[in-house]
Amino acid sequence: MRAAIAGWGVALPQGRLTNADLERLVDTSDQWIVERTGIRERRIASPDETTAGLATEAGAAAIKSAGLTPVDVDLLIIATATPEQPVPHTGAFVGDALGLRCGSFDINAGCAGFVYELVTGGALLTAGGLGHVLVIGAETLSRVIDPTDRATCVLFGDAAAALVLESAPDDGPGLLAFDLGCDGSLAGLLEVRAGGSRQPTTAETLDQGLQYLQMHGPEVFRRAVRVVVDSANATLARAGVASSSVDWFVPHQANARIIDAAAQRLGIPAERTIVNIDHYGNTSAASIPLALAEAADAGRLHPDDLVLFSGFGAGMTWGSALVRWGRP
Numbered sequence: 001m002r003a004a005i006a007g008w009g010v011a012l013p014q015g016r017l018t019n020a021d022l023e024r025l026v027d028t029s030d031q032w033i034v035e036r037t038g039i040r041e042r043r044i045a046s047p048d049e050t051t052a053g054l055a056t057e058a059g060a061a062a063i064k065s066a067g068l069t070p071v072d073v074d075l076l077i078i079a080t081a082t083p084e085q086p087v088p089h090t091g092a093f094v095g096d097a098l099g100l101r102c103g104s105f106d107i108n109a110g111c112a113g114f115v116y117e118l119v120t121g122g123a124l125l126t127a128g129g130l131g132h133v134l135v136i137g138a139e140t141l142s143r144v145i146d147p148t149d150r151a152t153c154v155l156f157g158d159a160a161a162a163l164v165l166e167s168a169p170d171d172g173p174g175l176l177a178f179d180l181g182c183d184g185s186l187a188g189l190l191e192v193r194a195g196g197s198r199q200p201t202t203a204e205t206l207d208q209g210l211q212y213l214q215m216h217g218p219e220v221f222r223r224a225v226r227v228v229v230d231s232a233n234a235t236l237a238r239a240g241v242a243s244s245s246v247d248w249f250v251p252h253q254a255n256a257r258i259i260d261a262a263a264q265r266l267g268i269p270a271e272r273t274i275v276n277i278d279h280y281g282n283t284s285a286a287s288i289p290l291a292l293a294e295a296a297d298a299g300r301l302h303p304d305d306l307v308l309f310s311g312f313g314a315g316m317t318w319g320s321a322l323v324r325w326g327r328p
Contacts, residue, residue, distance in 0.1 A: 009061020
């Protein structure tokens with residue numbers, strides 16, 4: 001058996017932060033942001049919108065899309081780098097809100113989190129004899145961004161997207177191959193330093209702004225293209241599939257230039273690459289499933305299409321997966 005995608009759903013905050021808005025807040029311009037990132041606007045959660053709230057909305061939509069009820073869900077996995085609170089895990093809040101009584105846990109693999117939960121959920125589904133696994137990527141990155149730092153405040157947005165996984169025969173739709181990796185020596189390229197056991201939050205860390213995300217952008221950019229291409233190629237090799245056979249490339253939406261460079265090196269044309277970064281910015285673990293769900297709702301995906309995911313993020317983590325599209 002293999003894990004196939006039976007349903008999907010998204011949740012987006014109503015608040016929008018455009019490049020024009022940012023021009024009034026920091027020293028930047030719409031032209032500068034678009035040329036370097038491809039982003040035109042991003043969604044920002046209101047004070048009463050949280051990671052768990054967005055995840056719950058997306059999860060409920062995915063369950064409905066799959067034609068199920070909450071009682072049918074056997075496992076819940078949340079991928080997030082911005083949890084509801086340190087303890088308990090975000091899945092506890094989401095499961096309660098959805099009326100689930102199954103097991104749940106969180107995965108923090110940064111912007112590669114969705115691929116990690118897809119692979120983990122698929123493995124537990126098929127090995128554990130489960131009926132359905134709900135995987136959700138959810139982020140409120142605006143909570144950890146310094147609004148005065150023009151290097152990061154222009155990049156990130158808030159969103160959630162969910163998939164329901166269901167078993168399918170080996171010759172049917174579903175997960176075909178994957179590649180996961182992490183180079184922890186590069187952890188300092190993208191991090192929130194304070195708030196954990198190494199450096200608990202104090203008045204001093206708050207004064208230094210260590211509660212905010214810090215990023216070495218040029219170095220992340222340089223390494224991202226390589227790891228996306230290498231990971232995607234490893235996945236394709238394991239599946240015995242050439243890049244020319246890929247119908248859709250759904251990369252992590254971090255930067256339009258990274259996406260373009262990676263697609264070109266993989267030999268996947270722009271018309272077969274799903275891009276929505278202009279509307280949402282970088283939504284981390286929600287990025288890939290959000291782009292996938294929008295493409296599915298738009299009717300762009302067809303049964304038996306080969307869909308390649310590839311993401312990278314803090315850690316430095318990366319992950320790719322190849323899926324044959326189609327409901328089980």
